[in-house]
Each structure stands twice: as C-alpha cells, then as structure tokens.
C-alpha cells in the first residue's frame with residue numbers, strides 16, 4: 248500500500264515522460280546524422296562519394312556537371328560526407344521532412360543554377 | 371478430445387516480427403509445433419557480390435536493427451583478423467562501450483515485450499521509458515538511435531569526449547535507480563511468476579545439445595558467453611557471465627534483467643579504463659583467406675564465416691545469427707505447453723526474425 | 729581460420745559427426761560455399777569450450793548429401809536453408825520443408841548460386857553404407 252502511494256505521488260508530481268510532439272520539439276543532438284546537403288558550387292564532381300556510398304544512391308556525372316542523390320534510398324550513414332574530397336558535401340543535424348512522393352535531388356554545377364528548392368547550405 | 375490445428379502468426383499481437391507457427395493441439399495442450407519462415411528473407415549475404423568489403427559494414431548492420439552495432443563489430447573483427455590489422459586500444463574500449471549500450475537497450479526492449487506478452491502493459495511502458503534514455507545516449511554520441519554505424523575496419527568512426535563519458539555515467543546512474551525500482555515487480559510479482567515459472571523448461575543437457583546460445587542457454591545453467599573469448603577490450607575488463615539454473619521462462623527473464631546491470635558495470639569499467647590515443651588505423655590492401663568470427667549479441671553468440679579472394683568483393687559471407695540457433699528450442703519447448711503459454715515461451719528466446727532470415 | 733579443419737567425404741560425414749557429438753561438441757552451423765559450376769563446399773562448424781572444429785565436405789552440385797539432423801537435431805534448419813538457397817538436397821532430414829522454408833513452392837532456381845542452375849532431381853546418391 249505504501250509503495251503504491253509513493254508511486255502515485257511520484258507520478259503526479261513528475262512531468263510526463265513524453266513530449267507533445269509538434270508543439271514541443273527536442274532539438275537534434277549535435278552529432279545527429281541528418282540530411283545530406285551538397286554545396287554544388289564547391290563540388291568538384293570527383294565521384295568519390297558515389298563510389299563509397301554503401302547504398303549507391305549518389306550518381307555523379309562529371310561531363311554534365313551534375314550530382315544527383317536519392318534521399319529515399321539513403322541510409323544516413325554519413326560515409327559520403329566523410330570522404331568528400333572538396334568538403335562540399337555536408338551532413339546536416341536535422342532529418343528530412345516527410346514527403347509525399349519519392350524524388351531525386353538533382354543538383355547542377357557551375358553553368359546552371361541549382362534546381363533543388365532548398366538552397367544549398369554551406370557548413 | 372479433438373485435435374485442432376491453430377496457426378500462430380505470422381502477424382500476432384505479441385510478435386513484432388513475422389514468424390508463423392503451426393500448432394497442433396490436443397484440447398488445450400500443444401502436441402506439435404512447426405515453424406515456418408520466409409516472410410522477411412532479404413538475401414543480404416548475397417550482397418557481397420555487388421558491395422565491396424567496406425560497404426558491407428553498413429549492410430550487415432541492417433541484418434538486425436537491435437543488434438546492429440554487434441553485427442558490424444563481429445564483421446569488422448573478422449576482416450581485421452584476416453588482414454592482420456591491430457586496432458588501437460581506445461577503439462577496442464569504445465567498441466565495448468557501444469556494444470554494451472546496445473545490449474542494454476535490446477534487453478530493455480525485450481523485457482518490455484515480455485511483460486506485454488502476458489498482458490502486463492504498464493511494465494512494458496516503464497521498460498521502454500528507460501530504454502529511451504539509452505537511445506538518447508546512442509544518438510548523442512554516434513548520431514543515430516539504433517543503427518549507430520560506428521564501426522569501420524581498423525577501428526571506430528566516432529570518439530567520446532570527456533563530457534560525453536561523464537554524461538553517459540550520470541545517465542547510467544539514473545537508469546540504474548529506475549531499474550532497481552522495477553526489480554521487485556518483474557522478479558517478485560505474483561502475475562509474472564505465475565505466468566513464467568516452470569514454463570518452457572529446458573535442462574542444461576537439452577539446451578546444449580540443441581546448440582542454443584546466449585541467455586536461453588545460460589538460463590539453463592551452461593556458462594557459455596562469447597565475451598569469454600576476450601574479443602575487443604574484454605581481456606582488460608573483469609567479466610563473469612550471468613548464469614541461472616532453472617531453465618524456464620522466469621530464469622531467462624532473470625538472466626536478461628541481471629545482464630542489464632552487468633552491462634552498466636561493464637560500461638563503467640570501460641569508461642574508467644578508457645585509454646587515450648588513436649581511434650582507427652588506416653587500412654591498406656584487400657582481404658584474402660577465410661576466417662570465422664564470433665561476438666556475443668544480446669540474443670546470443672553470432673557466428674560469421676568470411677571467405678575472401680584478394681579482390682574488393684568477398685567471396686562468401688555467412689552469418690549464423692543467435693535466433694537461428696535458438697529456434698530449434700521452440701520445437702522442444704512448445705509440445706506439452708498450454709496454448710496460452712505460447713506467446714510467453716516464444717518470446718522467452720527473444721526471437722529476432724530479420725536476423726534469422728537475413 | 730581459428731580451430732582445426734578436417735576434410736571429409738560423403739561416406740564418413742555421419743560417422744565423424746557422431747564422433748564429434750560424443751566428444752561433447754556443440755553444433756554451430758553449416759556454411760555452404762559455391763566453388764565453381766560443379767563443386768560446392770559444405771563447412772560444418774562445431775564448438776566446445778570456445779574451440780572450433782570444422783569439417784570440410786566437397787560435394788558435387790547434383791549430389792544428395794546425408795543430413796546430420798538425426799545426430800544434431802538443430803541442423804535441420806540450416807540444412808533446409810541450404811536446400812532453398814543453394815539447391816543442394818539433403819536426405820534423412822528430420823523436418824523437411826522441401827525447399828519452402830524461404831522460397832515459394834514453384835521456385836525451381838537456387839537464388840544464392842552465381843551459376844544459374846534449374847533444379848532437377850539429384851542424379852547421384854552417396855553409396856549406401
């Protein structure tokens with residue numbers, strides 16, 4: 248009986264263990280592996296990221312200067328950002344927002360402006 | 371008395387994953403149980419032909435979410451042995467820390483699911499609340515909650531700072547107090563004892579002959595834990611396996627519950643002895659030859675057989691996961707049990723079907 | 729590879745396994761490796777006090793191998809898996825899924841083989857002892 252009372256009291260006094268999600272959002276941890284972003288103006292189209300990616304979701308076309316990435320096949324391992332030779336590829340802290348349909352992210356280098364709606368973020 | 375055949379699964383409320391059991395019943399008592407698989411077979415072993423041996427780390431991690439870190443660790447240790455790479459001491463200690471964190475969150479997950487299997491839902495909630503703390507540690511230190519991806523061939527990818535290790539220690543302290551509070555419930559409660567004591571008994575001889583591994587085997591009184599192989603930093607850390615002798619579902623529960631405390635202790639030791647220095651060495655060359663590698667996962671010993679031929683693709687990667695070894699136990703334990711005990715007995719081996727089928 | 733490796737043939741497989749069991753080994757698993765278009769290799773792994781022991785059996789693809797599941801019951805699962813994925817058939821299985829453990833009934837190919845072979849009934853049996 249006594250244990251039960253103390254449990255009840257503890258539960259009444261404590262804050263809930265869960266958050267009311269959309270209203271209160273915990274900021275991502277510093278180390279969190281989130282979305283992959285490429286600063287296409289720095290990218291040299293060397294293709295190292297495409298070779299090293301374990302889920303092979305990056306394709307680099309050196310001639311056409313385009314870099315494309317399939318976010319729905321990405322496993323957020325962070326290998327590509329680690330091996331990037333120019334430092335253009337960065338892994339952000341935040342996760343990608345849910346989407347309605349699968350889409351390739353295609354970034355065009357140098358001559359044409361980026362097609363992707365998000366502006367590329369520099370680290 | 372009529373003979374009835376009842377299909378159990380593949381989608382069953384107590385099972386997070388699809389396994390199908392064909393139960394033949396004589397009245398309420400099971401006379402025969404035949405498991406059927408094949409619902410989540412992905413053929414990951416075959417991927418060695420198109421992914422190189424570095425990329426395979428991320429593939430083997432995805433064999434099973436809950437033991438991901440230990441799969442990668444086992445794989446990396448195998449390749450390191452094959453290529454004669456000496457991992458730096460700090461990397462080996464870090465591997466112990468993360469692998470024990472993994473064991474803790476896996477056991478807490480299981481304790482919750484186990485409580486749920488006999489309908490004790492508030493206990494399920496409590497265990498999962500504690501588990502969330504471990505997952506937060508994982509995310510803060512490695513970047514992901516479950517698939518931590520910290521292993522690379524030759525070491526680890528992430529380092530722990532001094533604040534992080536302090537943070538882990540203080541979190542572990544609160545995890546320990548909260549777990550202590552639940553101890554009386556999970557181990558002494560009338561409901562729990564009534565549903566688990568004497569159910570699904572396996573003697574030590576039976577368990578050993580069936581080739582069981584992990585807590586399922588240790589609960590029957592056989593002291594067998596792959597951590598006794600002293601891989602990673604276990605040669606510098608004091609370690610005695612947790613063994614129970616009753617061999618029933620209650621004993622398995624007790625083994626896992628005590629192993630959570632043991633893991634806390636192991637992490638404390640590892641953090642206390644954490645040496646400074648490099649966390650990874652550069653890897654040159656290609657693997658060649660054949661090697662076997664074993665580590666202790668939360669569910670038991672995992673066995674890797676790796677054969678390479680000097681190219682960047684391995685020739686064969688064979689994974690024997692702990693649940694694969696534990697499934698035959700079901701065929702022995704279920705006959706003679708009552709229908710209402712099936713969920714408890716099935717969960718007592720901690721089945722991980724994605725592991726089993728790969 | 730850790731542990732001692734022993735080459736065996738189809739005729740002394742069961743005898744060796746039984747001997748190993750008497751010596752107190754625990755069954756770990758069987759690994760199947762495809763060597764070339766004709767040969768396959770089966771590796772039987774056993775463990776006692778963390779000492780591994782391996783039996784290496786070279787077998788032709790269209791041979792039936794004897795099942796060790798009457799000796800080690802736990803072997804039935806992995807033998808069924810090999811039947812499914814590599815197409816080697818075992819005889820004397822205690823529980824035979826007949827290639828439906830992972831696969832559908834009408835699948836005739838072996839998905840893990842690099843050299844595609846369609847299943848036909850095994851042509852050679854090992855000599856009856």
Ligand code: SF4
Pocket residue numbers: 283299300301302303304305320321322323324325326327328
């Ligand atoms: S995070 Fe990993 S999976 Fe995603 S694109 Fe980079 S390398 Fe590929």
Ligand code: SF4
Pocket residue numbers: 285289290291292293294295296297307314330331332333334335336
């Ligand atoms: S590795 Fe970096 S620089 Fe090279 S193609 Fe990828 S993003 Fe561009």
